[in-house]
Every structure is written in C-alpha cells, then in structure tokens.
Amino acid sequence: MGKMIQIQPVTRIEGHSRVVVELDDGGNVSDARFHVFALRGFEMFCQGRPVEEMPRIVNRICGICPWNHHLASVKATDAVFGVTPPPAAVKLRRLAQHMAYIPDKLLHFYFLAAPDFVLGPDCDPSTRNVIGIAKANPELARKVVRMRQSAAMMLEEWLGKVIHPVAAVTGGFSRPLLEKEREKFLEGYKEQLEFAKFTIAFAREEVFPKYTEAVESLGVIKTGFIGTVTEDGTHDIYDGKLRLMKPDGSYDDFSYEQYTDHIGEHIEAWTYPKMPFAKKWASGEFSLDLDEPKGIYRSNALARINVCDKIGTPEAQKELDLFREKYGRPTQLTLLYHWARLIELVNNCETVIQLLEDPEITSREIRSDVQVKAGRGVGCVEAPRGTLIHDYTADENGLISSVNLIVGTTHNQAPINMSVKKAAQDLIHGGEYDQGVLNRIEMAIRAYDP
Amino acid sequence: MAVKVSSEWLNACSGCEISILNIGETILDLIPDKIELVHIPALVDSKYYGQLGDGTKLELPKATVGLISGGVRTEEHAEVVREMRDKVDILVALGTCATDGGIPAQANMWKNEDVLKKIFGDCPTHEPAGHPTEIVPPYTDSVLAVDEVAKVDIYIPGCPPHPDWIADALLALVEGKTEWALPERSVCDTCPVIREKKSAGGAAIKRPLENYTYDPDEPIEKMRCIMEQGYLCLGAVTRAGCAGKSGVPRCIQARQACRGCFGPIRRGAKPMVDMMGALSSIGQDAKSLVDRRALLNRFVGAHKNLRPLPQRGKK
Ligand code: SF4
Ligand code: SF4
Ligand code: SF4
Numbered sequence: 007m008g009k010m011i012q013i014q015p016v017t018r019i020e021g022h023s024r025v026v027v028e029l030d031d032g033g034n035v036s037d038a039r040f041h042v043f044a045l046r047g048f049e050m051f052c053q054g055r056p057v058e059e060m061p062r063i064v065n066r067i068c069g070i071c072p073w074n075h076h077l078a079s080v081k082a083t084d085a086v087f088g089v090t091p092p093p094a095a096v097k098l099r100r101l102a103q104h105m106a107y108i109p110d111k112l113l114h115f116y117f118l119a120a121p122d123f124v125l126g127p128d129c130d131p132s133t134r135n136v137i138g139i140a141k142a143n144p145e146l147a148r149k150v151v152r153m154r155q156s157a158a159m160m161l162e163e164w165l166g167k168v169i170h171p172v173a174a175v176t177g178g179f180s181r182p183l184l185e186k187e188r189e190k191f192l193e194g195y196k197e198q199l200e201f202a203k204f205t206i207a208f209a210r211e212e213v214f215p216k217y218t219e220a221v222e223s224l225g226v227i228k229t230g231f232i233g234t235v236t237e238d239g240t241h242d243i244y245d246g247k248l249r250l251m252k253p254d255g256s257y258d259d260f261s262y263e264q265y266t267d268h269i270g271e272h273i274e275a276w277t278y279p280k281m282p283f284a285k286k287w288a289s290g291e292f293s294l295d296l297d298e299p300k301g302i303y304r305s306n307a308l309a310r311i312n313v314c315d316k317i318g319t320p321e322a323q324k325e326l327d328l329f330r331e332k333y334g335r336p337t338q339l340t341l342l343y344h345w346a347r348l349i350e351l352v353n354n355c356e357t358v359i360q361l362l363e364d365p366e367i368t369s370r371e372i373r374s375d376v377q378v379k380a381g382r383g384v385g386c387v388e389a390p391r392g393t394l395i396h397d398y399t400a401d402e403n404g405l406i407s408s409v410n411l412i413v414g415t416t417h418n419q420a421p422i423n424m425s426v427k428k429a430a431q432d433l434i435h436g437g438e439y440d441q442g443v444l445n446r447i448e449m450a451i452r453a454y455d456p
Numbered sequence: 457m458a459v460k461v462s463s464e465w466l467n468a469c470s471g472c473e474i475s476i477l478n479i480g481e482t483i484l485d486l487i488p489d490k491i492e493l494v495h496i497p498a499l500v501d502s503k504y505y506g507q508l509g510d511g512t513k514l515e516l517p518k519a520t521v522g523l524i525s526g527g528v529r530t531e532e533h534a535e536v537v538r539e540m541r542d543k544v545d546i547l548v549a550l551g552t553c554a555t556d557g558g559i560p561a562q563a564n565m566w567k568n569e570d571v572l573k574k575i576f577g578d579c580p581t582h583e584p585a586g587h588p589t590e591i592v593p594p595y596t597d598s599v600l601a602v603d604e605v606a607k608v609d610i611y612i613p614g615c616p617p618h619p620d621w622i623a624d625a626l627l628a629l630v631e632g633k634t635e636w637a638l639p640e641r642s643v644c645d646t647c648p649v650i651r652e653k654k655s656a657g658g659a660a661i662k663r664p665l666e667n668y669t670y671d672p673d674e675p676i677e678k679m680r681c682i683m684e685q686g687y688l689c690l691g692a693v694t695r696a697g698c699a700g701k702s703g704v705p706r707c708i709q710a711r712q713a714c715r716g717c718f719g720p721i722r723r724g725a726k727p728m729v730d731m732m733g734a735l736s737s738i739g740q741d742a743k744s745l746v747d748r749r750a751l752l753n754r755f756v757g758a759h760k761n762l763r764p765l766p767q768r769g770k771k
Contacts, residue, residue, distance in 0.1 A: 011509040015497040020470045022497065027509075043532060043593055046467060047571045049579070051562035056747055058664060062715055063754075066559040069471020069616065113477065117499065131501040137488050148484060155480040166709030168478070169471045169616050170717070173710040176665065181711045182672050271582040275590040280582065370672065376665040397580070404663075405747065410580050441507040
C-alpha cells in the first residue's frame, strides 16, 4: 500500500469537500477522488409543505445562487398549479435573475479564482487569497469590492432580501419596479457594464495569456455539455429548452418535463451527491474512465457557452466570437470556465440594461390568479454553476407529495472527479509533490465553481 | 496586533459567508490590519491535514475568535465544532442554521433512515439504491444547533445575518469585548405598517396565493399589517434585525410576509406556542393554518423543537 494525500477542506470554493489522492508504491497516482460530505435532504423535508412556500424554502440550497433556486422553484410551482404569470412579472423575474448573476461573477473571478492567476499557483498559501490580491493591487481590489457591493445593494433596495429572496411568487412577482428605481438602476448598470468590459479585457489580455500552458492542460477531459437555449438556439439563463451536447458537438434539445428521458443519476458509495449522466449515450452506461468516459457531461458557464448558437446581446456576442475563433466549439479546456463566465457577465449587464429600457418593466400587472390543485411541474433556470431542475408533485390540497432536484453542482460531480484525477496523474510522479502541486489540483476544481 | 479569526461552515449554504462579504468596504478596513483570517475555507487556503495533506488528525489553527455557520448534521461537523471550541477563546454561532438549526433542521421531522431511504430509494432519475457508506461521515442523531455540541459565547442569528450585525459584532470583538447580542425585540417592533390590533381578513388564515393589498406608489407606512390582512406573518415571534441597523424588515420591503428567519426573540423561546397566542389575540383561528408545525418551526427545528411524529399506521 502506498500513500494517501488528503486535501481538506478544498478551499476557495463554495461548500465543503475533500480530495483524496492515492499513490502506489512507486509514488504514482493510482486513484483520486472528490468527496462531498453534505446531504441536507431537501427532497425529504419539502414533502408536505404548501406548494407556494417552496420558493422561500429551497433558496437555502445555495447561498451563492439563492435567486436561481428561488426562480426555478417558482417556475415549478406555476407549472404545478397551471398558472401563467403576466408578461411583466416574467420580465421582472428575468431582470432579477440577470441582476443576481453580476455580483456572483465578480466574486468568483476576483476573489476566488484570481489569486491563483494573479499571484500564481505556487505562491505562499497564506497570501494566496483575496487579501493577497488587495495587497498586490489595492486600487483594483477596492473597485471590485465597491462594484460587487453596489450590484448587490441595488437588488436589496428593490426587493429586500438579496440572499434568500422572497419576491418571486407563484403566479408572478410580489412588488413592481418603480420608475424612480428604474432610472437609478439604469445608471448603476451602465457603470456595471463598463466594469464588465474592463474585466474581460483585463482577463483576456493580461491574465490568461500568462497561463496558456495551464489552460491547455490542467484537468482537461472530454465530456458533453448541458445548458439552456431559446427556440432559436440563443443562450438564455431564465427560460427555454434544455440542450444536451455530445463531445462531438451534436446535440438533443428537449423540454423541461422530458429531463427524465435524457438524464439518469449514478450513485457512488463514497460521496453523498449523485452523479447525473446522459442516459441516451453509450447505451445508458456510466463511467468515469479518463480515456473512455461514458455518459459524462458538464454544466456551468463553459457548458452554456458551448451549447448556444449565439448570445443575445452585441458586446457579449463580440466576446463569444473572439472566444470561438480561438478555441472552437465545443471546447474542452477546463480552465476556460473562467473566461466563459466573463462573457456571461457582459451579457448579464447588457440584458439588465435592455430590460430596464423596456417600457413594460414598470407595469403593475404582476400577478395572475392562482388556484390550488393537484399536479406536477418542472421548473428550470440556469444557475451560475449550471442547470437547475426542480420537479414537484402536489396533492389536491396543494401540498408537496414528491420532489426531485438536480442542481448545478450536482451535474458537475462526475466531471470534477475526472478533472481531479487527470490533474493529479499529470502532476504527481514518483512521490514528488509540494503544496503548489496540490493547489493546482484544487485549481481544476475551482474552475467549476461557482 | 490583529485579532486572529477562524471560520468554518457545516450543514450550511454559504449564504452566511456571502453576508460577511456584503459588509463591503468596511471589511477592507478590518482586514488585514485589525483582523487576521487564519482559517476560512471560502477564502483562505488553510487545511485540516496540513498543507501537504499528510496529517492524520483534523486540526484547526489557534485563534481568538471562531465563527461557525451551519448546524451539525454529521459526526465530522461535530468534530469540527469540538476542535474549534478547543482552539478559540470566543465561539460565535453565525446564522440561524448555527443558532437554531435553520431550514435544514426541517429534516428533524423524519428519522435519519427515512431521509436516506427517500433520497436514495425513491427518485425518478435512478433505480432505488442504498445510501453511501464508505468514507462519508455518518449522520448525527438529528440536525443540531452548534450549542448542542459545544458552548457558544455569541449568537448572530439570521438567514443570513445582516452584514451590519456581523460587522458590529466583529468590531466589538476587535475592541476586546467578549459579549455581544442583538436586542430582544420583535420584527413587528421595527415594522412600519398600519396595525389596528384586529384581523380584517376573518378568522381563517389565508394562504398567500395573491399579492397582499398595498399601493406601490405609497410608502410602506400606508400598507396594512399582513397578519391583519388575514395571512400568516411571523413578525410577532421573530427577533428584529434583518434590515440591519435601520430600514424596513427585509421581506416586508418586498411586500412579503416574515417567515421567522432570525429565530426566536429570546433564546429558548418557542415560536410555535407564542405565535398561536399572537394569532388568537387578533381573532384568528390558529388551527386553520395549513402545515402549522413545519411553518411555525421553519427555522428553529433544532433543540428538539421538531422531531419525528409517531407512525400513524399509514405508509
Ligand atoms: S443561516 Fe441561512 S444563510 Fe446561513 S448557512 Fe444557514 S441557510 Fe445559509
Ligand atoms: S405581522 Fe408582519 S406585517 Fe404585521 S407588523 Fe408584524 S412584521 Fe409587520
Ligand atoms: S422579515 Fe422575517 S423572514 Fe424576512 S428577513 Fe426579516 S426576519 Fe427573516
């Protein structure tokens, strides 16, 4: 028996996890796994709850993406009761969805990912963090903190809770947007767009080029991808159909309700999350084998950027064109998640501005009549980490009788495991490794999160 | 000298940590001169088993202040709580999961084996299977608040706590204080709506299937109390503070009802009992409330407030 290396907790990611790398007698990697030890059991304790309460309960699945769970849930509750929200309410939800993405992207890029790139993966671990960034570039750090804060605060001013929101309600939205808020936000988001454009240019020109080799090799695996697109294949994070793309670029499009025809889940005995896989590929088989994976697909920004035919706003489309020119479609390079996120950041800012300029956005028609009845509904949106699937069934009293949830991070459980193993195998030979090497293995995980 | 702070998350959602970040620019005045973050998995690369991953015992660095978010769901969480208690002078429970169990403690309405059986045995996307048993830490008997495992010195409730209070408590600790608490007031005490102390909505409590009555162009002071409109609002039994140092309770700002995310007004109070009283005092029939037990204990399922009901012979 060789040696076991435990990296726990995996740091600068959201949530608790551990990596175990096993070395054989020769000091080479015989296995490496990514374990998640949390299982809160939402599918159990949502059972019996009133349908309309769900969006206020399941947002606690994730404090990074509470808006996304809130909205996927509210869409599922609409579907259970068979109600269509008024058009203005849909726009308000879409607005909140794009607004909520912005602080998250800034947080991820500058605070969680950047320390590896700006300070370097091998630097002293006690400075390899946001505080190190603040020391290395105090002006930029302050600007980031301020921009992130102002993005979060606009949402708070309008709807009270930014974390664990309450404003999306079955049949619509609880509060309209007032004209004076609209004007103020418009100004705020024009500034956000400028900062987003600065950020992607900075990343494209000054950060990623230094790490070309890492981008081309670290944790690179071959998988499919999942994401949401509109009828004509445009990137969308609020509504549309699901697209599951094979590694060769061919794909199946399907409606939310059909997810069970396409997605199965595999259970391993050594980690709590299940591992979703594409069950129409490889005759329904599942394998994490690095040379011949079966059924494995990825979610999150890189997946969405790979599956879409185009993106709905001009500046983001320019960025998408540049990205595709360089890396093609689909690209498998794991670290490009960071880049894909920033293309979406530009799109988020542009979409918020478009929605704020839409005259209907201040309409007072924001809620439809809701009647309690039995039914089933599947609601999906894209969270930063990937497609959220909320599938609810209710009895005739409108109480939940069954819930199935597949969330962003869950889709990526299998591919993260593969990337970890790939990185470990490439980096550790003959028992030689240091903290920088172990940090590089973690970098392969950080790419997926959030 | 900077005060050393160590932070951990257990059965948590990361929202408490995002709330720390939402302190905003003030945090840059605290870190690194006044506060040194020696361990915080969300931001800093400090490991249980050493930087080379070859330790055999879970270890945390010494610190003056320890922050824990999330309740205790597994034996490993309990171990982290005990280890942190050993290594810090002041232990802070951050967020309602840590102080009272939070939403995840709704699971306490079921036995552990039923939770695991449901999750792995009854799901439309896979065949029924056994639950993971290798390496994964086993469940504790129920979802526990942190103070059910070790002594807690300071409670900062909220789901999530407001950044104002996190900053306030941290500043107090940096100044050498060892105590801090939110005032014992209710959300209703800080809510500006119109109250007439009687229900205008009849005795039966309505489900929130339509928007509450209010004029969006009027300030919130012109809106009638949600409970008096005939719907459930838990403001009367919930600790004030969700709006931070000033402002309208957060859900009310969105024209939504309170669901109790700041936990009980006093430590140890039972919102279930107190709310039944509050409802009848304005002429509402508490028995008409749908899903009463889970709703009134939504954030406080630890401390044995929620437990599995005896089997009623139905399957
Ligand atoms: S208290 Fe709320 S915000 Fe904090 S960890 Fe628990 S669910 Fe998340
Ligand atoms: S019951 Fe709700 S709406 Fe009424 S005063 Fe209390 S918090 Fe405000
Ligand atoms: S109003 Fe109640 S539920 Fe809403 S944030 Fe405040 S304490 Fe929490």
